[in-house]
Amino acid sequence: MSAPASASGAATAKIGMYRWRVCAMLLAATTINYIDRQVLGVLAPFLQDEIGWSEIEYGYIVTAFQAAYAIGLLCAGAIIDRLGTRIGYAIAICVWSVAAMSHALAGSVIGFMLARFFLGLGEAGNFPAALKTVAEWFPRRERAFATGIFNSGSNIGAIVAPLMVPLIALSLGWQAAFLATGVLSAVWLATWLLWYRAPERQPRLSQAELAHIRSDPPEPATKIPWSRILRHRQAWAFVAAKFMTDPIWWFFLFWLPKFLHSEHGLSLLGLGVPLVVIFVLADVGSIFGGWLAGRFIRLGWSVNRARKTAMLACALCVVPIVFAAQAENLWVAVLLIGLATAGHQGWSANLLTLPSDLFPRQTVGSVVGLGGFAGAVGGMMIATFTGFLLETTGSYLPVFLMAGSAYLLALLVVHRLAPRLEPARLDVAPAP
Template identity: 30%
Template sequence: MSYRRGWIALFLFCLSMINYMDRIALSIAAKPIATEFHLTSVGMGYLFSSFIWTYTLFLLPMGFLVDRFGTKRMAGIGIFVWSAATALTGAATSFVSLLAARLVMGAGESVSNPVGGKVIRQWIPAHERGVVTSMFNSGSYAGPAVCSIMLGSLVALFGWRVSFLVAGAIGFVWLAAWLVFFNTPEKARWLSEQEREKILLERDSKPAKADENVKSASGLLGLLRTPTLWGLAITQGCNVYTQYLFLTWLPSYLQTTRHLSISHTGAFAAVPYAASVVLCILAGRLSDRYVKGSGVGAGRRRNAVALAMLTGATILAVPFTTNLAILLLIFSITLAGIASTTSLNFALLNDLLPSSRDVAKAMAFVVVGGNVFGTIAPIATGYVISITGSYDWAFGVAGLLLIAGATVILTMTRSPMVRRLDAARTTVSA
């Protein structure tokens, strides 16, 4: 049988990669930008965090819009907006204009995860969901890996403004390909009938104890009555805190405390990000084997999420080494852990959600949970550095949150969301 649905995985990988290239572009150029605009570590912390404000604000509305108007249209609008904003960042003349560009970029990028979750539910059989979700999420680590080298070189050679123009232009290339080739599996002309039938038959997993209401849409308010959705969102938050610590402050940490140049910082940072891409996809594949059969609907994947978070907690060892090679290994293990956590957590959401009609809005809520923590991370880190004169406590807080998240995922996601929804409806009817 053909595997043309693999092109969908490639589309999603590239979407996520471009998304995170544009996010980290500011971090790569942080030093010259801070010098030009006379910004302190606290000021840079707010600038780093700013795109997350609008990103988080627009996530839930975007989830509803994706469920309402479809993935093709909404993904196209989103990447157009954020790519244009990224390119225009290079024209900023003040802190205010930099801030405005980042706010617009964040609003556009809010489409990415709802679209990714919805497309995976539409196109991917349930037993392949872990590895494809991992491919989608690994793009968020491939982006910083590529960006660290490419944009680091551009900043060093041509200045920081050119790097934003190039980063923005890449998004428009993806948009053109998306508009030409993408459609739902029911309508895609380039898909064989045999593969189409397989996708349509196998894309929805059954809850462990299904009943006649399992296919009905429940809506966000119904989903919010379950501890499972809240557990997924809190877990995402504990994980994303560390992700944004790396995205925003890692280049500055390497340049300030390890005294690396901008170009050397890019090369150093690229290694753990590249390693996490490979290990994240491997973790997704292993999780598919682990949950094969009844383990999908039962939420067995939660155990893999917890293990990934505990792996990420390796970040607690950062303050105890001064050796660059060991530091590189620690960062690689940590990033692999948090990359795997995000992809497995997203796959677990699809495993435990009975209705495909709710995927985008449920995904949006989980990502909102993550970005509440993500919003705090750059700002809190800026204050920690300012107060203590060190990054040690910043890494310590991140590690402890990862351990807390592992506890949450094991205790709050014990059942498919449909069970509690049906009980709640019975209570209301009575």
């Protein structure tokens, strides 16, 4: 029994772990990305009083971010496919960091809408770049786990923001909270440009690990236009699932602090611990969801069965959120929402892996961009809807009902459009 275990450990050591350092850089970038976008969500209940915007106007501010994010995702995937991850990622973080800090200059609804618009444009580059990097650095069987790890940065950012932002805002003013992440972005950018290279050009990468990374069957290197990608049902499966479930995560990010403030009377400092609990659970869900599918694959399950079983388990975790809107106890609501955020992030770790499962590496950025565009359009719709809903009824229940059903419906759509998760044959016309 000990000999095979020792051999397995020796084989892992011989292959090398450099690709996981790359994954750590993606985790850091995603964390910074979500800190930047979450600052407004944490401060929203209190900026609303200071600046005087209505629920509908706050919905418009969120919609401005979503509109730019949608536009950016349409362009970001293709730009990153063209420029490569090293330069494409660097440009994205430059744009979103400057935009994040520009919030400190805003003093009106229009000012915040402009700042959010440019933040959305820059932040749109993060996931296409990160997922393309995963496709370049990991064999297919490791991609869901690697995606789950870097995607957990969205939860780490959402954890750090409610701990950091209130302290900075109360001691130095709310403007300083928007400026604080500039230093983190500068350090990441310098490290990325000095250190990152594609696997074939990275001198620190061993030949054994490069062979491991390239152990999947070779893929064609020709450029594929959107028109050919969108002829395939696999693309629409990803696009539809993003459209249906991304808006729920946007709601969590931008309205949970307002929900906890209005429904449970939490102060700026009081928001910290409940939001940390919610997003710690989301972090666990992100890593576990990616690990679960990988575990099923290692047990001999097909990619189709493994991915969809993991996605079903995650979708079921979101269903109980329908009871959170009317929970009288704060911690009952927090745990129900935390279970839902864990389910969403586990779902996303698997959903975000589908483009690299279903399409060649050189098209992953474009496919992710198209799906992200659809998710951002859905986010625009839920932002405007939520603003009008709260202004007229003050009730969060309809949004929580939507959240509880969205993931199961999305999984059904994915299964109908891609019943076996077979890779798209972009060299031949799809079946009618």
